[in-house]
Amino acid sequence: MNTVTIAKLLDPILKVEHLCRNFGGVKALDNVDLAISSGSITGLIGPNGSGKTTLFQCISGVDRGATGRVWLAGKSITGLRPHRIYRNGLARTFQLSRVFPQLTVLENLLVASTSKLNQTERALDLLRQVKLESYAQALGASLSYGQQKLIEFLRVLMSDPRLILLDEPAAGVNPTLRAVLWDMVKRLNARGVTFMIVEHNMQVIEELCSKVIVLAEGKVLIEGNFREIRNNKQVLDAYFGRAR
Amino acid sequence: MHQQIIVNITLPVFLLICAGIAPLLVSQYHLSFGLQVFMMLALAQSWNLISGMTGYISFGQVVFFGIGAYTAAILLPLGLHWLPVIGVGTLMAILLALPLGLLTLRLRGPYFAIAMLGLNEVVRIIATLWVDLTNGGSGISLSPTLLPDLSTNYYSMLILAAVACGIIWVVHGSRFGLELRAIREDEAAAEMVGVNTTYAKFVAFVGSAAIPGAVGTVFTMYNSYINPTSAFAPDLNIQMIVMVMLGGSGTFWGPILGTVLVMGLREILWASLPALHMAILGVILLIIVLFLPNGVLSLTSPKIRIRFDLTK
Numbered sequence: 001m002n003t004v005t006i007a008k009l010l011d012p013i014l015k016v017e018h019l020c021r022n023f024g025g026v027k028a029l030d031n032v033d034l035a036i037s038s039g040s041i042t043g044l045i046g047p048n049g050s051g052k053t054t055l056f057q058c059i060s061g062v063d064r065g066a067t068g069r070v071w072l073a074g075k076s077i078t079g080l081r082p083h084r085i086y087r088n089g090l091a092r093t094f095q096l097s098r099v100f101p102q103l104t105v106l107e108n109l110l111v112a113s114t115s116k117l118n119q120t121e122r123a124l125d126l127l128r129q130v131k132l133e134s135y136a137q138a139l140g141a142s143l144s145y146g147q148q149k150l151i152e153f154l155r156v157l158m159s160d161p162r163l164i165l166l167d168e169p170a171a172g173v174n175p176t177l178r179a180v181l182w183d184m185v186k187r188l189n190a191r192g193v194t195f196m197i198v199e200h201n202m203q204v205i206e207e208l209c210s211k212v213i214v215l216a217e218g219k220v221l222i223e224g225n226f227r228e229i230r231n232n233k234q235v236l237d238a239y240f241g242r243a244r
Numbered sequence: 245m246h247q248q249i250i251v252n253i254t255l256p257v258f259l260l261i262c263a264g265i266a267p268l269l270v271s272q273y274h275l276s277f278g279l280q281v282f283m284m285l286a287l288a289q290s291w292n293l294i295s296g297m298t299g300y301i302s303f304g305q306v307v308f309f310g311i312g313a314y315t316a317a318i319l320l321p322l323g324l325h326w327l328p329v330i331g332v333g334t335l336m337a338i339l340l341a342l343p344l345g346l347l348t349l350r351l352r353g354p355y356f357a358i359a360m361l362g363l364n365e366v367v368r369i370i371a372t373l374w375v376d377l378t379n380g381g382s383g384i385s386l387s388p389t390l391l392p393d394l395s396t397n398y399y400s401m402l403i404l405a406a407v408a409c410g411i412i413w414v415v416h417g418s419r420f421g422l423e424l425r426a427i428r429e430d431e432a433a434a435e436m437v438g439v440n441t442t443y444a445k446f447v448a449f450v451g452s453a454a455i456p457g458a459v460g461t462v463f464t465m466y467n468s469y470i471n472p473t474s475a476f477a478p479d480l481n482i483q484m485i486v487m488v489m490l491g492g493s494g495t496f497w498g499p500i501l502g503t504v505l506v507m508g509l510r511e512i513l514w515a516s517l518p519a520l521h522m523a524i525l526g527v528i529l530l531i532i533v534l535f536l537p538n539g540v541l542s543l544t545s546p547k548i549r550i551r552f553d554l555t556k
């Protein structure tokens with residue numbers, strides 16, 4: 001590998017600068033700066049209302065009311081529409097599942113594919129991996145909530161994203177499917193996919209994440225590895241303190 | 245799969261052949277009725293393209309019908325042959341749809357519906373006031389010598405209905421149709437999985453304007469008289485909606501079924517209860533919304549509803 005390639009690999013896949021988002025008087029995001037390195041799994045934690053979902057909304061282009069700048073693999077995606085950002089390799093799931101209820105499970109996956117070729121085989125293969133292939137022709141609405149969240153995750157995989165933002169992907173999912181989910185995250189990560197995950201379960205964060213970012217009241221409170229975060233006094237006050 | 249081929253390929257072809265030879269067999273009265281059925285079917289399928297597929301309910305799709313109707317009423321007396329007139333009417337509807345789509349498709353839900361309704365009213369008033377061009381409220385009467393005969397008009401309308409159905413048939417099974425249906429389900433989520441929603445809606449909207457434009461021209465040739473109220477008739481728009489929703493919106497067979505049911509019912513009721521006709525349509529709409537939100541078609545087997553089983 002030459003130095004240029006190495007420098008590229010070390011490049012942050014996602015860079016956010018001075019991101020601010022106000023809702024009336026509420027500063028949901030208050031001058032957020034962050035960088036996510038390529039190939040990592042980053043945990044995003046923080047108390048309720050600290051701005052985690054808002055951060056995902058602004059990065060992914062769904063919420064276009066923010067100020068600041070966002071780069072994906074060195075390319076500015078600031079102000080781009082969500083479908084353009086998705087086609088650039090950044091995918092995200094929603095905190096509350098947003099499977100298309102009146103489309104079949106298979107159609108839910110197919111619509112998210114960015115290839116012009118028929119991706120049916122690919123979609124069925126993904127379904128097989130989570131043992132949901134028998135639901136291919138079932139309507140999205142007929143699945144349980146946990147299954148819907150899993151489908152929403154599979155759906156974005158149809159585009160081979162480089163970076164995936166997951167907003168509480170395990171919430172409402174039963175333990176069996178949860179294990180399947182985390183297992184897939186690990187396998188994809190091993191193949192180079194970068195993740196940023198909002199998750200309340202600290203065990204999962206400890207196990208999966210090489211880095212943790214703590215948000216509080218719209219600001220990055222601290223970032224570091226799990227150990228550093230857990231022993232930080234501010235975090236204990238802001239997060240673990242309240243969780244107790 | 246076998247059943248699907250019968251329902252989705254053999255049956256439409258059979259119906260088309262029957263409709264094609266009908267003029268040789270039936271009376272003028274029934275031919276005229278058939279023409280009206282095809283007119284409503286073409287309009288219903290075009291409404292289905294924008295509103296059934298994407299969920300953007302339009303109360304003003306009839307504006308494109310009116311534009312087509314007036315285009316024919318103005319051009320035919322100048323001595324133009326009827327065939328290019330159909331083309332010009334279609335083009336006029338498309339030309340109107342281009343800026344309209346850019347403006348109105350930004351609006352979501354009820355705002356779009358109301359904007360389209362308002363727009364139709366505006367155009368109707370313009371047609372009433374622009375007396376030099378449209379002869380105002382007294383309308384335009386065309387001499388029968390300028391117009392094609394009934395069976396020609398019947399075939400024109402049949403072809404337009406077939407084209408409209410063909411468009412839905414193709415779109416429904418395509419990637420584009422999938423995108424439209426995803427927009428109907430959850431527009432923001434569709435955009436988040438790579439669907440260029442603005443573009444998809446715009447193409448569907450323009451396509452759904454072209455057919456009523458063509459249908460409007462043939463209506464003028466058939467009816468030989470139009471005025472602002474008959475060309476820009478909100479109740480015609482309501483009928484499209486009822487037919488699509490009664491049958492099953494966003495599907496291929498739904499609007500066909502709905503059109504046949506409503507036209508059949510109308511034929512029976514019209515003679516006995518002409519005054520109650522619209523009221524009865526209103527009641528039907530109410531019943532569908534309350535008890536059969538996915539239309540009559542939802543009572544049939546899902547094998548028929550899903551056009552092709554993708555898992556083989």
Ligand SMILES: Nc1ncnc2c1ncn2[C@@H]1O[C@H](COP(=O)(O)OP(=O)(O)OP(=O)(O)O)[C@@H](O)[C@H]1O
Binds near residue numbers: 028
């Ligand atoms: N659309 C909106 N309109 C007004 N205020 C909003 C909106 N979205 C978020 N907020 C506010 O912004 C702040 C951050 O909310 P956000 O949903 O990002 O928090 P979160 O960290 O995801 O919380 P949770 O853990 O509960 O999911 C909250 O005070 C919230 O009330």
Ligand SMILES: [Mg+2]
Binds near residue numbers: 052
């Ligand atoms: Mg949240």
